Amino acid sequence: MDAIDATLPPPVNYLNAQHGIKSWLLTRDHKRIALLYLFGITFFFVLGGIFAALIRLELLTPAGDLMEAETYNKMFTLHGVIMIFFFLIPSIPATLGNFLVPIMIGAKDLAFPRINLLSWYIYMVGGLFTIAVIVLGGVDTGWTFYTPYSTAASNTHVVLTGLGVFITGFSSILTGLNFIVTIHRMRAPGMTWFRLPLFIWSHYATALIMVLGTPVIAITVLLVAAERVLHLGLFDPKLGGDPVLFQHLFWFYSHPAVYIMILPAMGVISELVAAFSRKAIFGYNFVAFASLAIALIGFLVWGHHMFVSSQSVYAGLVFSFLSFLVAIPSAVKVFNWTATMYKGSISFQAPIMYVFGFMGLFLVGGLTGLFLASVGLDVHVHDTYFVVAHFHYIMVGGAIMGFQGGLHYWWPKIFGRKYPEGWAKLAALVIFVGFNLTFFPQFLLGYLGMPRRYYAYPPEFQVLNIMSTAGASVLAIGYLIPAIYFAWSLKYGELAEANPWGAKGLEWTIPSPPPTYNFEETPVITEPPYNYTPEFVASVTAASRPEVELG
Amino acid sequence: MFNNFPLFPREASSVAGQVDALYFLLLAISGFFAVTISLTIVAFAVKYRRRHALEVGAKIHGSTALEILWSAVPLAIVMGIFVWSSVIFIRISRPPRDAMDIYVVGKQWMWKIQHPDGRREINELHVPVGQPVRLTLASEDVIHDFFVPAFRVKADVVPGRFTTLWFEATKPGRYHFFCAQYCGTEHSGMIGWVDAMTPEDFQAWLAGGAGESLASSGEKLFQELSCNSCHRPDSQGRGPVLDGIYGRPVALEGGGQVIADDSYIRESIVDPQARTVAGYQPIMPTYQGLVTEEGLLQLVAYIKSLGTTGQPTPTPGAPTATDTPHPTPK
Known part of the structure; x- marks a missing residue:
């Protein structure tokens, strides 16, 4: 593509090609659907965040004083259900993935554009069920729906919540299918498997988990509904069922689901590290296969959620072993990202700040995973705040930090406008500090013995809880700042060039924002990914400063 | 508030010190890797910062030797942790015989x-x-x-x-x-x-404040529920003799055997036909819902008091239910 042409603001792009609400609600453009998803997940992130804030406020004092115990239980249940099923699982794949997977492989759209739109509608219908649950009075089982509490004891809207999860699962399955078929069938000429950006590899691994794992959670919540409504004896021992069976079924999906959340973030990090080091990813093949290894081994570790569940000692040992094993590919990725920076040309623009944040938090999250995989030590910290801290470091520190980094990196591409760099860097810092202040004390609380899901707690835990709540308010500000400048940038941001970062990748060869069908001509790929050369940089730098060249 | 501000739990059991030792080892290992990697990233970021606009990174694509090194070393470390934590877990899981x-x-x-x-x-x-x-x-x-x-x-x-x-x-x-x-x-x-x-x-x-012992509460319950009409001490009953059965292997109808431990006795009360003793008809009705959990514990204590082989429950470990198949719906 001619470099000078790409810098001119495209007169017609996917955003302004059509107008009106109908053109959005009936769109089949993967980029518009990505924005529909961005709208949906932002809404649910705010909702889940409000519940988080209420949880932290209640825990400011040892006594239960802000709300009733039952209300508190509903708060943490809704926080978990919303953040996991309606924010984290769709977050990167359904927004950045949807937007970028076709572009990065040189395709005009996903393989099944209508199914892509359908998946958004399914997601929204699932979301409506969840909103209905909130309006009707909530649900109090915890996002884990453990039986027989969920089937025999709880008086709240378990079935409705389960239906919401069941329905939204199909959106995940359809997205996964769409990605797999697209990546297999729609790569541009010359885009071989080992020329794919690592973002694509990580989305491929994620899609496999979505397709293979999600049906299991769907079946499991249906079985919960069947026992609750029809009294089929599946999980409740009073009906002849086995409560631990539920945990096996639930975690068979819900542990791999953690990798649905973190793998796409790892893909984002690979792209950002390469772009801001102007250097090929160190050990491309190892990073790519590490994604697949995580996806596959991730299916074999679910029993580490059940070390104290009355599962046999032998099962405990085997699951402990496998859980240690799954740590290795993650470690390999971290080492390769670090090595990529060696002799790179590192620029400190806003997105890389989120990469640094990700690295710091993911390191802590990953390493504390080793504590939990250690079965003899897990007995003590299981179901305490240590676990809460650990998975927030992975999901918030890892997945959301990665998502934010990706959003900052591709924002100019998606909307054709830039955001203020200074504010973006400040936000990254505030989020990093706020996050650590919120969740690091929870490791100490957990080792001290504070169990999770406690509405009131003994006074010796108070100081650490105050620190955590204080941190949460800093974190909230950290998330508010990007919300403001992103919104501001849509109207007032400086117009973005086609390639504002001087980065490699097909998405940077087309205008910002891209035209509806992405590529005027199908690109032909003749080089490996991340092939940074001085000539390439010179060409894009010159292109992005036409005013200098033209005088 | 601040004078009650512990940062570490008290160590008050025989395993607490062992668990804490593993915890400190993991803290040391994690701290080492977290600090080393973070400092490396910071050092690279400073040393290799972009010095002019057209600069690109070096043409380095990877190193199989390094990949093997940084897969094998962490693997060796985590396998060491795995073995140590497993030893502790097995200790936590097996009650001593004199418990x-x-x-x-x-x-x-x-x-x-x-x-x-x-x-x-x-x-x-x-x-x-x-x-x-x-x-x-x-x-x-x-x-x-x-x-x-x-x-x-x-x-x-x-x-x-x-x-x-x-x-x-x-x-x-x-x-x-x-x-x-x-x-x-x-x-x-x-x-x-x-x-x-x-x-x-x-x-x-x-x-x-000792009241009636658990075993004698169990004995009363045993009579109230008329268990004794079938489970008689003289082997003339329709159910197996329970004297001396506790902790001993029992042959099952259809082959196999099971140790008559707490779990098996419990199962035999609430789900008697799950595993019937060899030579007896599966005629015992379920007592599910008729006996509280406390009652079940009392019945177990009573049967235990009827004499044992001198061996405490040989269940290999707590908190396990390996010897008990999950109750199956009938």
Whole structure:
């Protein structure tokens, strides 16, 4: 593509090609659907965040004083259900993935554009069920729906919540299918498997988990509904069922689901590290296969959620072993990202700040995973705040930090406008500090013995809880700042060039924002990914400063 | 508020020190890697910062030797941790043979504790120091979890089966125990105190309020439920003789055998046809719903009192139910 042409603001792009609400609600453009998803997940992130804030406020004092115990239980249940099923699982794949997977492989759209739109509608219908649950009075089982509490004891809207999860699962399955078929069938000429950006590899691994794992959670919540409504004896021992069976079924999906959340973030990090080091990813093949290894081994570790569940000692040992094993590919990725920076040309623009944040938090999250995989030590910290801290470091520190980094990196591409760099860097810092202040004390609380899901707690835990709540308010500000400048940038941001970062990748060869069908001509790929050369940089730098060249 | 601000739990059981040692080792290893990697990233970021606009990174694509190194070294380290933590886990899971029994029933939202000689308590657990204690845990309703941070042990309390948990308190004192598995509205109120006492104090406490022993409560229940009309001591009954059966292998109808431990006895009461003793008809009705969990524990204590082989329960470990197949729907 001619470099000078790409810098001119495209007169017609996917955003302004059509107008009106109908053109959005009936769109089949993967980029518009990505924005529909961005709208949906932002809404649910705010909702889940409000519940988080209420949880932290209640825990400011040892006594239960802000709300009733039952209300508190509903708060943490809704926080978990919303953040996991309606924010984290769709977050990167359904927004950045949807937007970028076709572009990065040189395709005009996903393989099944209508199914892509359908998946958004399914997601929204699932979301409506969840909103209905909130309006009707909530649900109090915890996002884990453990039986027989969920089937025999709880008086709240378990079935409705389960239906919401069941329905939204199909959106995940359809997205996964769409990605797999697209990546297999729609790569541009010359885009071989080992020329794919690592973002694509990580989305491929994620899609496999979505397709293979999600049906299991769907079946499991249906079985919960069947026992609750029809009294089929599946999980409740009073009906002849086995409560631990539920945990096996639930975690068979819900542990791999953690990798649905973190793998796409790892893909984002690979792209950002390469772009801001102007250097090929160190050990491309190892990073790519590490994604697949995580996806596959991730299916074999679910029993580490059940070390104290009355599962046999032998099962405990085997699951402990496998859980240690799954740590290795993650470690390999971290080492390769670090090595990529060696002799790179590192620029400190806003997105890389989120990469640094990700690295710091993911390191802590990953390493504390080793504590939990250690079965003899897990007995003590299981179901305490240590676990809460650990998975927030992975999901918030890892997945959301990665998502934010990706959003900052591709924002100019998606909307054709830039955001203020200074504010973006400040936000990254505030989020990093706020996050650590919120969740690091929870490791100490957990080792001290504070169990999770406690509405009131003994006074010796108070100081650490105050620190955590204080941190949460800093974190909230950290998330508010990007919300403001992103919104501001849509109207007032400086117009973005086609390639504002001087980065490699097909998405940077087309205008910002891209035209509806992405590529005027199908690109032909003749080089490996991340092939940074001085000539390439010179060409894009010159292109992005036409005013200098033209005088 | 600030004068009650612990950062580390007390160590008050025989395994606490071992668990903490592993914890500190993991802290050291994690700290080393977290600091080394972070500093490397910072160093690279500074050293290789972009110095002019057209600069690109070096043409380096990877190194198989490095990949092998940084896969193999972490693998070796985590396998070492795996072995150590497994040793601790097996120790936590196997009660010593001389462990003293105490029976715990969890229900929404309280803990009921019965000592074999009949002393009962609620949300309090008195134990002697220097003596292994084995808790047999049962739930009346949903899953609970018995967790004593100062002892570094916990076990889920699962309805429909017995689970076990053992510890040996090493220091007299009062220690919190918590319900660690979310169980509904007052989950966070389901807490209590372990009172670890010197053996003398414990004996004095035990003598202070002993009622009817668990076994004799069990015997009464045995008669009330007319168990004795079939399970007779003279082998003329329609059910197996229970004298001396506890802890012994029992041949099963259809082959195989099972150790007649707490779990098997419990199963035989609530789901008698799951595993019938060889030579007997599967005619016993279920007592599911007719006996409370406390009653079941009393019946088990009674059958245990009918004589044993001198072997304590050979269940390989707590909190396990390996010997009990999951109750199957009929």
